[in-house]
Amino acid sequence: MTWTWFHRLGSPPYIYGLAARLTPWFAWTAAALIVGGLYGGLVLAPPDYQQGDDFRIMYVHVPTAWMSLMVYTTMAVSAAVGLIWRIKVSHAVAASCAPIGASFTFVALVTGSLWGYRMWGTYWEWDPRLTSELILLFLYLGYMGLRSAIDDTQRADRVSAVLAVVGVINVPIIHFSVLWWNSLHQAPSVMQLAKPTMPASMLIPLLMMFLGFTIMFGALLLVRLRAEILNRERTANWIREAVAS
Amino acid sequence: MSSTGTSALEAARLTLARDIRLALRKRGQLIQPLAFFAIVTTLFPLGISPELSRLRDVAPGVLWVAALLSSLLALEFLFRDDAQDGTLEQHVLSGQSLTWLLFAKTVAHWLLTGLPLAVMAPLAGLSLGVPVASLGGIVASVAVGSVALSLIGSIGAALTLGVKRSGALLSLLTLPLSMPVLIFGARATELAIRGAGFAPPLYLLGALAVLGITLAPLAAAAAVRISLE
Amino acid sequence: MNEFLYMGGYAAYVWPSYGLTLVVIVLNIVWARRLLARSREEARRRLAMQGEET
Numbered sequence: 001m002t003w004t005w006f007h008r009l010g011s012p013p014y015i016y017g018l019a020a021r022l023t024p025w026f027a028w029t030a031a032a033l034i035v036g037g038l039y040g041g042l043v044l045a046p047p048d049y050q051q052g053d054d055f056r057i058m059y060v061h062v063p064t065a066w067m068s069l070m071v072y073t074t075m076a077v078s079a080a081v082g083l084i085w086r087i088k089v090s091h092a093v094a095a096s097c098a099p100i101g102a103s104f105t106f107v108a109l110v111t112g113s114l115w116g117y118r119m120w121g122t123y124w125e126w127d128p129r130l131t132s133e134l135i136l137l138f139l140y141l142g143y144m145g146l147r148s149a150i151d152d153t154q155r156a157d158r159v160s161a162v163l164a165v166v167g168v169i170n171v172p173i174i175h176f177s178v179l180w181w182n183s184l185h186q187a188p189s190v191m192q193l194a195k196p197t198m199p200a201s202m203l204i205p206l207l208m209m210f211l212g213f214t215i216m217f218g219a220l221l222l223v224r225l226r227a228e229i230l231n232r233e234r235t236a237n238w239i240r241e242a243v244a245s
Numbered sequence: 246m247s248s249t250g251t252s253a254l255e256a257a258r259l260t261l262a263r264d265i266r267l268a269l270r271k272r273g274q275l276i277q278p279l280a281f282f283a284i285v286t287t288l289f290p291l292g293i294s295p296e297l298s299r300l301r302d303v304a305p306g307v308l309w310v311a312a313l314l315s316s317l318l319a320l321e322f323l324f325r326d327d328a329q330d331g332t333l334e335q336h337v338l339s340g341q342s343l344t345w346l347l348f349a350k351t352v353a354h355w356l357l358t359g360l361p362l363a364v365m366a367p368l369a370g371l372s373l374g375v376p377v378a379s380l381g382g383i384v385a386s387v388a389v390g391s392v393a394l395s396l397i398g399s400i401g402a403a404l405t406l407g408v409k410r411s412g413a414l415l416s417l418l419t420l421p422l423s424m425p426v427l428i429f430g431a432r433a434t435e436l437a438i439r440g441a442g443f444a445p446p447l448y449l450l451g452a453l454a455v456l457g458i459t460l461a462p463l464a465a466a467a468a469v470r471i472s473l474e
Numbered sequence: 475m476n477e478f479l480y481m482g483g484y485a486a487y488v489w490p491s492y493g494l495t496l497v498v499i500v501l502n503i504v505w506a507r508r509l510l511a512r513s514r515e516e517a518r519r520r521l522a523m524q525g526e527e528t
Contacts, residue, residue, distance in 0.1 A: 138421035230513035
């Protein structure tokens with residue numbers, strides 16, 4: 001009995017229905033959190049004593065950078081699950097992740113570059129974190145390119161899954177690069193859960209943005225997942241009712 | 246010929262010998278990446294400046310980008326012939342360890358392309374004005390770095406087995422993963438040119454090569470199996 | 475209000491950052507919804523054709 005919920009997760013019609021029901025909840029919660037975080041970050045939080053108002057870029061740069069890593073990890077994990085246990089829905093999840101992850105990696109790079117200009121005096125530096133984040137963008141693009149180059153869906157799923165898993169080594173490199181090497185990028189100040197070095201008025205909007213972006217990713221993923229499932233389950237009977245509206 | 250008693254190592258050794266023998270019959274194919282390397286390194290002085298003092302500054306980058314692109318070109322030959330004539334399928338079906346077989350193929354590939362590149366690199370370096378004392382360091386760094394490049398490339402080549410006209414996609418997959426090799430290799434070359442100790446980046450190159458040796462054949466084997474399913 | 479837009483002199487960095495982020499979020503939403511709509515449309519068409527065959 002305890003495993004039926006797990007098996008249901010692998011059933012496309014069940015996931016389709018679940019995704020349809022969950023999406024509005026995810027979407028509106030994310031919207032509320034992001035709007036609240038934006039207000040807190042842009043209006044309520046006082047200017048930083050060192051960076052002035054420039055630090056407010058943090059409220060978009062840090063969440064999008066977090067997303068670039070989180071989405072890739074989700075993609076790699078679901079690709080691995082699909083590869084090992086041959087679960088089609090898992091591959092559909094991985095496929096849905098890639099475009100979302102790629103676009104937010106791009107935003108992370110650009111916003112980071114704009115934020116960095118004031119602090120470092122340059123738009124770009126080939127330091128470990130920036131370089132490996134750029135490599136992450138290329139990995140996303142390569143994943144999407146590989147998928148589209150292979151016609152057979154099942155083979156495309158499995159080949160690109162190998163790429164996703166191989167590339168996941170980049171994620172800890174990006175995360176720990178500021179600790180391992182002398183990097184231009186600043187050391188983590190939020191992840192120290194013991195005592196974050198940021199005042200609450202600055203920290204709370206950031207956490208709201210973190211949560212809001214994560215839940216937004218969930219909403220986007222659910223929508224794309226439904227499209228993916230429809231494309232894959234071409235002739236299944238349950239589709240008739242699902243698209244009837 | 247009974248293969249039930251052949252160990253994975255023995256099969257790998259045989260594959261290595263076979264690949265080298267076959268490749269030596271197609272010498273024209275082997276020369277191509279090396280000729281490409283020579284041409285590319287010639288383009289930079291023509292495009293930048295004929296003054297050796299200026300070229301010396303960009304020599305590390307030029308050498309390594311050229312080496313990277315040449316090894317990319319050479320990757321086309323790694324699996325292509327065997328994939329086309331069904332030998333790769335035989336490897337998969339043979340029951341021998343595909344990981345070891347692919348490792349052997351990659352080693353053969355490196356001996357035929359990476360190592361010659363390491364031999365050519367000092368000549369290219371001299372044409373870019375590097376001091377003679379740095380040539381040893383250049384050979385060492387290109388030799389070690391090209392091992393990593395061959396292994397990283399084998400993953401990309403395995404992933405794109407079923408893709409027609411895979412050149413651009415192969416580059417997109419291989420080049421990002423090769424960037425660390427480029428970074429450390431160019432750093433080692435730069436230190437060698439300046440006469441400083443280049444051991445640290447060389448060790449890092451070695452670490453990348455070892456990482457590649459342990460992980461790349463596994464990933465490549467998984468990709469080959471899936472591509473041939 | 476002007477001070478808000480001015481962002482202490484960093485307006486040229488802050489607003490493009492927020493602008494780009496907003497644009498990418500909106501594009502993601504639009505793109506995802508359009509994909510779903512297209513898939514549903516295609517599925518409906520496919521089922522209609524199947525219905526005609528039987």
